[in-house]
Amino acid sequence: MYKITIIAGARPNFMKIAPIIHEIDKAKQQGKDIDFRLVHTGQHYDKNMSGDFFEQLQIPEPHVNLECSGGTQAEQTANIMVAFEKDLMENPSDLVLVVGDVTSTMACALVAQKLHTKVAHVEGGIRSNDWTMPEEINRLVTDSITNYFFTTSETANDYLKKSGVQDHQIFFVGNTMIDTLMKQMPNFKKPLVWNELSLKPKGYIVMTLHRPANVDEENQLKSMIDEIMLNTQNTPIVFPVHPRTAKILDKLSINHNRLHTINPLSYLEFNYLVQNAKAVITDSGGITEEASIMNVPCMTLRNNTERPETMTLGTNELVGTNPKNMKTYLDKLFSGSWKQAQNIPLWDGKTSQRIVDTLIGFSQ
Template sequence: MKITIIAGARPNFMKIAPIIHAFQKAKAQGENIDFRLVHTGQHYDKKMSGSFFEQLEIPEPHANLEAGGGTQAEQTAAIMIGFEKELLENPSDLVLVVGDVTSTMACALVAQKLHTKVAHVEGGIRSGDWGMPEEINRLVTDSISNYFFTTSEGANNNLRNSGVEEARIFYVGNTMIDTLLKQRPNFKKPAIWTELNLQEKAYLVMTLHRPANVDQESNLKKLMDEIIDHSQDLPLVFPVHPRTAKILKSMGVSHPRLHMVEPLSYLEFNYLVERAKAVVTDSGGITEEASIMNVPCMTLRDNTERPETLELGTNELLGTDPKAIAPAMEKLFSDNWKKGREIPLWDGNTAERIVKHLLQISPKL
């Protein structure tokens, strides 16, 4: 059985790394399974050097389609053109897509047009917000996938409610957590730790990237002002995209406690998160990681596709109204923030379960 694995952005590689390890282990044990790793090049990331793949203990991609840039439509088209050529030259029994980036949707479409079956890792998750490009990617990908590897019972129900048969749904857990648990002992102290003389549980980590937050300048300034005003005397460490940094600078957002730094590597960023008093973010993946590390998490969004982080984790949905910041900070500093509980199957063994199911369905491919 030959499987083509698709990754389009840095977080995708965190999700596929444990799957590759599980493939390699199964192959070493004599199973008929092999893979080809395709990077669509959807996101250019200067930190994705050879050392990035060494840290994750995975090979560099067999192919890079270099399909980044352009509008949503241009990028989708570039990925589809590149992947069609790739799949014709390197046929596969199954295409494995992960998450909800444009590459996930585009490659699923190409595979089905070439009569190759598709498995979606993280199938079934929904935010209910069609204003998010990721939600459209999820809906389209799930509508044409053959098999689904899910992270929660909620995702299972979403698929059932859309008419997916039980036999095609495999509840396995979260591969992002496989990587987190494996790499936790390897978290790396970033230079900013020493430069700012940071102390455990005595600073906040921030990330903001969604257009709903960073493109509405007046609201962004109010959010930043509220966070600064109500974070007591703690440093605010904000690994920030250059585009967002430019917007903040143009608005005159600055403060002695606000430290806007270059984006960090996976190991460095999670070193900071693990030791932070709390995280303020609009990223879904960070809510998962913060919940597993039992770090309070404030999410500046009106919805989430990861409700388990609200129900069992440390995440709270604040919305995008700046007035929500003050009561959340008061709750944090009065030590009344909820503690994380065990999330079913988020145990570090998800990838092995995926490979077990793939081997079982291989005769059908």
């Protein structure tokens, strides 16, 4: 039996591993010699990640929750490594599969290699080239000790090859987040806020902000929101507020009748809002991917992106962090001249099938 330990540490990781688990279950039913153990490091405590969350995405409850939330970057890395080392020693595995770029991704890859267990990285090779982002450090460290890379784009393949990774270690498979999105689209749920705010399709903009560069400096956050409100005509802005942003917003006297701050939504409710929005303003990487597949205009308030394919083939534009940049992009949106999404290679809902076929190949 080929045993795989799958690591998830934060909510987006579960969106990425859900379809992989479904494909492993399917392979088992077909008599293939493959099985998995799902380890939740507990890196992010999220009250929305209840039983309902796992049910919505049809993911089994994790076999274990290591409960390593809180602390500094270093403390959290150390706590995850200590807890996962014990777990992996008690439950040996042929391969540890890590996804994305959170602290758990790096910490569990380190533990696996030190215990002589092979590592596969889903979303290997992604780069923003911004070393101020903790995620970029996690990507660099993880990829430097990974055995097998499951990549989302040719750009990622190129980065890996330039860093010395051999062709036979790279598997260009696509994007598992899109597998989840495509599977769940028919299940999107209208959130309560839809009727409460009398929202209409293409009649509002969704905004999400959580990165330190945008929310930690109060004047920057206030200027950005003021600039957005100034250039969005009479369009309502729906802003599900990340906990770190909520604390800062509370201190600011931001008052706009059209700005509606709401609590974070479930995956199915949030994507219902995105799918029906006129546009999305965000600093999240994952949302740029989903907006591109749903052909919703997307403005990213960052100076770089690790997902260039969302710009070259998707609906995403890199606005930067200067609030004065907003007017140009919002004028373009309201003039009706925003670019349309094109097909992004292998973002077709079948990525997990390709990953599991490859894993089964490793076991033979």
